[in-house]
Amino acid sequence: MKKLFFALMALTLTAVSCQKDIDYTGKDAVEISLNVDAPELGTTRGETGMNSGKGAIDNFSDDEWATYDLRYMLEIYDVTPGYENLDTPVKERMVQTFDSYQPTTFELRLVPNRVYKFVVWADFVLQGENTDLHYNTASLTNITRIEEPSNSVMHECMDAYFIQKDIEIRNALTNSLTLTRPFGKVRVITKDVHEVNNGTTPAKVDVTFYNHPTFVSLNALTGQAEKTVETVVYSYDITKAAPYSAGYDASEEYQTLFADYIFTARDDAQEINFTMAVTDQNGRPVRSHDFNTQIPLKRNHLTTIIGNLLTTATEIEITIDDDFDTPEYVVDAKTPLATPVIAVTLENKNDVTISWNDVELAESYTVVINDEVVDLTATRGETAAVNEYKFVGEYNTKYTIKVIATPAADTDYRASEATKEITTEAKEALATPTITATLTKKNDVTFAWKAVEKAESYIVTLNGEVVTPTADFEYSFVGEYETTYVIKVVATTTDEDYIASEATAEITTEAEPVEYIYLDANKWKADNATYKVLVSNSIFDMNPDSFEMTDSNNDGIYEVVKPEDYTYIKFSRTTPGTYFGEYTETMEFPDGENLFIITDGGDWWNDAEGYWSTME
Numbered sequence: 270m271k272k273l274f275f276a277l278m279a280l281t282l283t284a285v286s287c288q289k290d291i292d293y294t295g296k297d298a299v300e301i302s303l304n305v306d307a308p309e310l311g312t313t314r315g316e317t318g319m320n321s322g323k324g325a326i327d328n329f330s331d332d333e334w335a336t337y338d339l340r341y342m343l344e345i346y347d348v349t350p351g352y353e354n355l356d357t358p359v360k361e362r363m364v365q366t367f368d369s370y371q372p373t374t375f376e377l378r379l380v381p382n383r384v385y386k387f388v389v390w391a392d393f394v395l396q397g398e399n400t401d402l403h404y405n406t407a408s409l410t411n412i413t414r415i416e417e418p419s420n421s422v423m424h425e426c427m428d429a430y431f432i433q434k435d436i437e438i439r440n441a442l443t444n445s446l447t448l449t450r451p452f453g454k455v456r457v458i459t460k461d462v463h464e465v466n467n468g469t470t471p472a473k474v475d476v477t478f479y480n481h482p483t484f485v486s487l488n489a490l491t492g493q494a495e496k497t498v499e500t501v502v503y504s505y506d507i508t509k510a511a512p513y514s515a516g517y518d519a520s521e522e523y524q525t526l527f528a529d530y531i532f533t534a535r536d537d538a539q540e541i542n543f544t545m546a547v548t549d550q551n552g553r554p555v556r557s558h559d560f561n562t563q564i565p566l567k568r569n570h571l572t573t574i575i576g577n578l579l580t581t582a583t584e585i586e587i588t589i590d591d592d593f594d595t596p597e598y599v600v601d602a603k604t605p606l607a608t609p610v611i612a613v614t615l616e617n618k619n620d621v622t623i624s625w626n627d628v629e630l631a632e633s634y635t636v637v638i639n640d641e642v643v644d645l646t647a648t649r650g651e652t653a654a655v656n657e658y659k660f661v662g663e664y665n666t667k668y669t670i671k672v673i674a675t676p677a678a679d680t681d682y683r684a685s686e687a688t689k690e691i692t693t694e695a696k697e698a699l700a701t702p703t704i705t706a707t708l709t710k711k712n713d714v715t716f717a718w719k720a721v722e723k724a725e726s727y728i729v730t731l732n733g734e735v736v737t738p739t740a741d742f743e744y745s746f747v748g749e750y751e752t753t754y755v756i757k758v759v760a761t762t763t764d765e766d767y768i769a770s771e772a773t774a775e776i777t778t779e780a781e782p783v784e785y786i787y788l789d790a791n792k793w794k795a796d797n798a799t800y801k802v803l804v805s806n807s808i809f810d811m812n813p814d815s816f817e818m819t820d821s822n823n824d825g826i827y828e829v830v831k832p833e834d835y836t837y838i839k840f841s842r843t844t845p846g847t848y849f850g851e852y853t854e855t856m857e858f859p860d861g862e863n864l865f866i867i868t869d870g871g872d873w874w875n876d877a878e879g880y881w882s883t884m885e
Contacts, residue, residue: 291347291380293359298378320516321456321525322571325393325428325787326370337393337426338366343375344409346386346490349437355410355490359385366399377531384437388489390428391448403427409489412451413424413496419504422476422529423512429530431489449495451487453566456528457545459578462509465555471579472550474526476503480542480561484532494532517575526578538567547579555579562605583682606685609672618694619664623672624657630682631674638670665695696768699724702758704774711779715745716756723767724760731756750781784831786863787884788818788840791825793851793867793877795844800827804835808855815841824882831863840865842877849873856881 292298308675319328321822329337343363347354365373379385388409394402403426414421422425430448462471482497486805509524517523526547533539541564546557556579566572609625616622623636635656636643662668670689676682702718709715718727720742729736729744732755739745748754759771805813814835818827839855853865854876864884871877 273849274325287785291359291383293347293378293380298380300376300378318514318519319425320513321458321513321518321528322516322573324454325425328425329370333426334369334396336396338368338398339370339391340364340366340394340395340399341373341389342406344388345377345379346388347383348386349383352383355386357798364399366394368396379438381438384435386433386435386490388431388433388539389448390429390431390489393426404429410491412487412489413485418501418529422503422505422527423525424505425512427530431487431492433489433492450530450569451489451492452530452533453533453568453570453572454563455541455566455572455577456526457526458517458523458573458575459526459539460517460523460575461577461580462524462579464580465870468508469549469553469555471507471524471526471547471555473504473548473552475546476543477501477525478541478543481540483535483541487532491801493535503529515713523575533566533568535568538565538570540564541566545578546661581662604682606674606676606682608685609634609674609687611670611672611687611689613670613689614693615691615693617698619662619666620659621658621662621668621691621693622657623670625672625687627656628674630676630680632677633675635673635675636670637673638668640669662693662801664693667692696766699760699762699770701770702727702760704756704758704771704772705775706756706776708776708778711751711782712748712752713745714748714754714776714778715742715743716758716774716776718758718772721760721770723762723764725762728759728761729756730759748778750778753777784863785828785884786818786831786838787865788827789825789864789866789879790820790827790842791867792864793842793870794825795842798842798844801841802829802832803839803852804832805862806836808837810837813837813839826864851877852878853879 278361312834318330326339341364344358345360347359359379360377363375363377365375367373390406390409390412392402392404392406394400401407401415403415403421403424405411405415414427423835428561429451431451432448440496443535459471465471478501479499482499483501484494484497484498486494488495507524509518513528515526518525523747526885527545531541542559542561543564544557544559547555549555554615558578562575564572603675607628607633609628610622614622614624625634634645635657636645638660643658643660668691670691671686672688673684673686675684700721702721702724704716704718707715707806727742729738731746736744736746744756753775754777755773755775757773759769761769788800788802790798790800800818801815802818803813803815814832816829816832818829818840836857837855838858840853841850842852843850846878851873853867859881861882862880862881865879866877866882867877869878
């Protein structure tokens with residue numbers, strides 16, 4: 270494969286802020302020299318006639334160059350990050366045509382400090398013209414054939430080339446690119462022309478592509494073939510002498526029956542299937558063939574199908590030629606054996622048995638499981654019969670099984686194969702534990718579960734941390750107030766026929782209880798009196814902290830939230846119109862009691878008296 274060079278010569282560089290303000294040919298633009306070369310040297314053209322294994326440039330003689338010109342066209346798009354525009358080229362399309370093979374140079378000016386997508390398309394047009402001949406190039410995003418396939422098959426002028434690449438223009442730059450074909454070439458060659466009946470000459474071929482959608486459009490900006498059709502049909506006339514007379518066709522035994530360029534996916538190989546029917550000069554059938562196997566087709570590769578296609582002794586190979594700078598695909602196209610019929614049965618969830626029928630003319634069988642060839646003798650004569658293979662699979666696993674029937678090497682048949690899939694079942698899970706969650710005293714939590722049949726142990730986690738059960742089938746603990754706890758109980762077993770099961774439960778503890786101090790003031794009553802609790806950490810404190818008490822239901826029992834972190838407590842009563850308050854004695858905070866009951870109200874010079882009790 271020859272090269273396509275882009276020499277990018279940059280002058281003074283000036284940054285541009287916004288695409289809509291760019292003048293691509295203004296004073297800030299720099300000179301760009303773009304050298305374009307085709308992918309073939311064309312050094313052998315016209316020397317020995319056309320060879321169906323070569324491309325147009327290497328095939329064209331002076332006669333073809335007297336009819337056709339090689340046309341190059343260039344479009345450039347601004348794809349600077351943040352300003353990508355693939356709808357409008359930054360310059361008008363540039364076109365160059367030549368009446369013989371030669372490279373060309375495009376001279377242009379572009380604003381630097383930007384990224385450009387250079388798109389080049391090269392094809393053949395009538396000499397002296399630059400209008401579309403074989404491909405509609407109105408938009409390089411949708412290049413399609415102009416003629417019906419029947420009118421273009423076996424024409425080397427259908428060869429074409431393209432390239433698309435992003436290049437950042439900053440300083441003087443030389444960049445090498447290589448034009449490539451956007452399609453693969455496929456040809457069918459028979460090698461038994463001399464063996465057909467006397468007076469019979471292959472004269473017409475009907476070809477129908479089927480089974481795989483065929484690409485019919487190229488987006489040269491992305492490099493991807495896009496639109497597809499389900500069926501493509503060819504019907505055309507052939508002769509032994511034209512258009513090919515070199516290569517295989519130089520021998521009287523060989524003849525190219527079909528050759529064409531077909532759009533292909535960008536990178537990956539694809540498959541094609543087609544039928545071919547050959548009739549003679551009197552319209553009588555000579556031979557039909559169904560190429561229903563995996564015929565490979567790949568971009569810039571030549572797929573060659575060659576064999577005894579006109580007689581009954583069918584022996585066919587398929588190749589991909591190195592004239593396209595890549596190894597030639599070779600595919601055995603002998604008549605395939607009948608396809609094996611596979612039966613797959615499953616026992617005990619993962620015991621797999623594969624069996625298949627005897628295929629006529631098959632000499633041996635190969636079994637492939639998930640792309641690995643198995644040893645058929647491993648169980649032969651023990652637990653498996655002929656045409657049978659057994660194995661113990663993994664649980665819950667998908668297996669793709671292929672059985673290949675192979676004939677003897679010296680026959681006119683080739684191997685056939687069949688595939689089948691099976692998925693083993695999952696192990697049976699233990700019963701799911703049933704968990705109950707209970708809450709006492711606001712934050713005392715107990716999770717309990719029932720024993721699970723066949724379970725040998727339980728793994729318990731609390732909020733993701735493994736914990737040890739506090740009793741059989743139980744875990745209890747004192748939690749934080751107002752906190753959610755999630756427990757997971759996993760029932761496990763060592764029995765290989767079962768898998769663990771699990772269950773979760775959650776509970777939220779209640780808010781922390783509020784403690785109160787209560788005063789029974791029924792024997793210390795006074796109209797409109799107010800009551801307070803006085804607290805301090807010293808019995809001699811003359812300015813204790815005070816908290817007013819309230820009687821929420823007017824029953825003579827006053828309450829206040831218990832003050833924390835104090836040692837001493839006493840109660841006071843203040844009535845309107847009095848100057849001095851009345852008090853109880855100073856006491857230590859009671860232990861476990863919260864209700865002080867007044868038994869004697871005293872007076873302003875005597876302390877009120879009472880005792881501690883508990884308010885439920």
